Amino acid sequence: MAGVVARWDAYWFTPTAPTNLAIGRMVFFGLLFYLYLPYDFSGWAEVDAVFWLPTWSFAVLRLPVLEAGTLRVLQTIWKVALACACIGLATRASITTVFVVGFYLLGLPHCFGKVHHYDSMLIFVFAILALARPGDAYSVDRLLAQWRNPRPVAPSGAYTWPVRAIWVVLACVFFGAGVSKLRASGLAWVASDNLAIVLVQAQYFFGNAVPLTTAGLTLVAMPMASRILAAATVAGEVGYPLALVSRQARVVLVPGMLLMQLGIRVLLGPTFFPMMSCNVFWVPWDRVLAALGRSSRRIDGLC
Amino acid sequence: MAVWQRWVVSALIATIVGGHLVDIASGLEHWPFSPYPMYSRAQRDWAPVMAEIVGIRRDGGELALKEPELLAPFDQARLLGALAQLGMRPDGMALVRKALVDCLARYERGRRHGAHDGPLLRALRLYHGRYVLDIAASTVGRPAARTLVLEVTDADTRS
Numbered sequence: 001m002a003g004v005v006a007r008w009d010a011y012w013f014t015p016t017a018p019t020n021l022a023i024g025r026m027v028f029f030g031l032l033f034y035l036y037l038p039y040d041f042s043g044w045a046e047v048d049a050v051f052w053l054p055t056w057s058f059a060v061l062r063l064p065v066l067e068a069g070t071l072r073v074l075q076t077i078w079k080v081a082l083a084c085a086c087i088g089l090a091t092r093a094s095i096t097t098v099f100v101v102g103f104y105l106l107g108l109p110h111c112f113g114k115v116h117h118y119d120s121m122l123i124f125v126f127a128i129l130a131l132a133r134p135g136d137a138y139s140v141d142r143l144l145a146q147w148r149n150p151r152p153v154a155p156s157g158a159y160t161w162p163v164r165a166i167w168v169v170l171a172c173v174f175f176g177a178g179v180s181k182l183r184a185s186g187l188a189w190v191a192s193d194n195l196a197i198v199l200v201q202a203q204y205f206f207g208n209a210v211p212l213t214t215a216g217l218t219l220v221a222m223p224m225a226s227r228i229l230a231a232a233t234v235a236g237e238v239g240y241p242l243a244l245v246s247r248q249a250r251v252v253l254v255p256g257m258l259l260m261q262l263g264i265r266v267l268l269g270p271t272f273f274p275m276m277s278c279n280v281f282w283v284p285w286d287r288v289l290a291a292l293g294r295s296s297r298r299i300d301g302l303c
Numbered sequence: 304m305a306v307w308q309r310w311v312v313s314a315l316i317a318t319i320v321g322g323h324l325v326d327i328a329s330g331l332e333h334w335p336f337s338p339y340p341m342y343s344r345a346q347r348d349w350a351p352v353m354a355e356i357v358g359i360r361r362d363g364g365e366l367a368l369k370e371p372e373l374l375a376p377f378d379q380a381r382l383l384g385a386l387a388q389l390g391m392r393p394d395g396m397a398l399v400r401k402a403l404v405d406c407l408a409r410y411e412r413g414r415r416h417g418a419h420d421g422p423l424l425r426a427l428r429l430y431h432g433r434y435v436l437d438i439a440a441s442t443v444g445r446p447a448a449r450t451l452v453l454e455v456t457d458a459d460t461r462s
Contacts, residue, residue, distance in 0.1 A: 012312065013304055043376030046412075048405035050398055051385050055334035103335075110334055112377065113385020123335040124319050131315065157304045161312050168316060172323035177339040179327050185345035196438075197346040203440035205369050206353050208380035220438045270341075270380075 012164060013157030018137040021159045022088070023285035024166075025134035029086035029098070031277040032122070037079060041105050042071040047112060054111040063104060065111075074101055085129075088139020092130070099126035116208065117173075119274040124169045132162035164244070166281040171241040173275065174257055178237030190234055195226040202268040209269035216267035233260055254282050350435045350447065354383045356403075358410070359426035359454075367444070368427075372419040373410060382406070386429065400453055403427050408460040426456045 045068035052065065066074070078101040084094035103126075106119050135141040136153050181189045188194065199216035219225050236256050242249035258279055261272040304312075322336040330338050356374070358366040371378045377385070389398040407427040413419050432446030 008313075009309070012316075013309060040376075046409065047376065048401065050389065050401045050405065053385065053388060056332070057334050107334060109376065109381070112381060113388055114381040115332055115334055115337065116381065117337060117339050117341050120335040120337055128315065131311070158308075161316075165312070165316055165319070169319060172320060172327075173339055176323060176327045176337065177341065177343075180330070180338045180340040180343040183330065184340065184343040188345045188347070189343070192345055192347060193349070194345040194347070197349060197351075197436065198342060200436045200438055200440060201346065201351065204353070204434060204436070204443050206355075206379065206383070208371075208378035214440070217438055217440055 012161040014160055015155040015157050016160045017155050017286060018133070018153050018159045019286040019289065020281075020284060021132065021134045021163050022137035022139065022142075023289075024163065024281040024283070025091075025129060026086055026088065026138055027280040027283075028125070028277055029082050031280070032274065033079065033082040033086055035273055035277070036082065039075075040072075041075045041108060042068040044108050044112065045071055051112045053113055055107060055115060057103075058107055058111050063107075065108065071105075075105060077101055078105055088135040088141050091135025091139055091141050092133075095126065095130045095134070099123070099130045102126055116270075117177075117275075118270070118272045121169050121173050121278060122274055125166050125278055128162050128165045128169070133158050134162065163281050166278060167244055170278055170282075171244055174237045174240035178234050178240070181234055182238070190227060190230040193226075195230040195233075196220045199226060199267060205269070207269045209265075209271055211269045212266045219267070232256075236260065250282070254279065350433055352431050352433050354386065354452075355430045355432050355446075355449075356382065356406070357428045357430060358407075358421070358424040359428060360422050361425055365428075366422065366424070368410070368421075370419070372413070373421050374406065375409070375413060375418065377406075396453065399429065400455060400459075403429060403453060403455045404459045407455055407457065411457070411460065424457070426454055429453045 045065055047065075054063070057063075078098065081094045081097035081101065084090060085098055103123055106122060110116065110120075136159070142153075185194070199220050202211045202216055203214060219229070236253055239249070240253050240257060243253045258276060261276050265271050265273075322333070326333055326336045326338045330340070332338065332340075356368045356379075358368050358373075360366060368374055369379055374382055386399050386402060389395060389402055392398055407424065410419075410421065410424060410427070414421055414423065429452040430446075430449050431452055432449045434445075435442055435447045
């Protein structure tokens with residue numbers, strides 16, 4: 001038992017520098033700010049009550065549809081909080097606001113008939129970051145703190161667990177998607193015309209977005225290509241949790257699944273950009289910075 | 304990190320994983336937890352029946368309402384999903400009619416406020432169309448058969 005506890009502790013709480021968490025925070029909230037800035041949630045206030053089919057959490061919490069004016073105020077607060085979380089200004093308060101207001105705003109559209117699956121994981125990422133200390137570096141908060149106390153930030157387990165918890169969220173999403181396919185359809189998901197039909201059907205535009213290209217049709221014309229793609233999809237999804245513990249699996253699965261989501265946008269139409277933005281927490285920013293530092297020194301040497 | 308902080312973190316992780324496992328095992332959706340069932344049902348039919356929402360212009364011509372700004376704040380997938388859910392209820396057709404009337408009224412409001420540049424519509428129709436899919440997508444917009452499920456008119460939006 002002691003061995004299990006020690007391994008658990010080592011996985012989650014081995015002290016690391018704040019770099020990966022802090023730069024991840026900056027890029028993540030920056031991307032979300034960019035993605036959601038044009039989106040207007042207030043339109044949902046004007047939809048007839050006949051469409052109101054609340055999700056479980058909205059029903060349990062008895063959350064209503066707020067008036068358009070209130071939604072406009074809420075979304076302004078949320079977008080400002082996203083920007084503050086990105087630059088690390090009042091980071092804890094900003095991210096808590098992003099979490100609480102985001103739970104309502106992001107959840108609201110799903111109460112009108114269909115739950116899309118491109119943004120629900122953001123709620124967990126917000127919760128994790130609200131409990132963490134992602135503003136301890138690369139933030140306005142840090143600049144202000146440094147002015148009072150110039151000591152460098154010491155490595156801590158507090159910078160390790162949030163990054164890994166976000167990995168776990170992504171693993172839950174992909175694993176769930178893989179298991180759902182196998183449960184609903186079994187091996188027919190792979191060993192039938194399923195993906196070929198889906199790729200062709202996308203061109204008829206009955207989804208929530210238009211495919212960017214007609215390349216899906218080229219793929220369908222190649223015998224076996226869609227089945228190989230389907231097999232790779234299910235294998236990648238079900239196997240994704242391996243990325244949590246194996247560096248080799250991580251190198252294959254994380255970019256592989258990211259490419260799959262890009263492929264869905266290009267070939268089928270639906271967009272998973274909010275979910276894709278969570279992948280910034282897989283990036284070893286400390287090593288990226290070190291590599292950039294080395295190459296800039298090399299360039300200096302050449303000059 | 305203090306021991307109590309580690310317990311809080313462990314409880315959070317257990318909640319996230321546990322909640323997802325419950326939904327994955329049951330196949331039920333408890334947003335924000337989910338079994339993520341997107342694209343999970345294998346498609347086997349090369350001639351599927353698909354629901355379509357079509358606007359009827361003043362001159363009687365049809366306009367396929369597919370662009371999100373024409374259906375805002377819905378996208379097509381969400382709207383068709385909602386109509387399918389409403390249709391399964393005991394008073395399903397009445398609810399679908401009410402929902403379509405709301406769509407037509409919203410379309411017209413959006414048109415008048417400049418949210419889109421669609422034409423003035425006199426009616427909205429819900430069709431079930433059977434499309435024979437082919438790998439050149441040559442039958443896009445040309446269903447092999449089409450059944451009118453429901454029509455609502457601009458008069459309905461005023462009543």
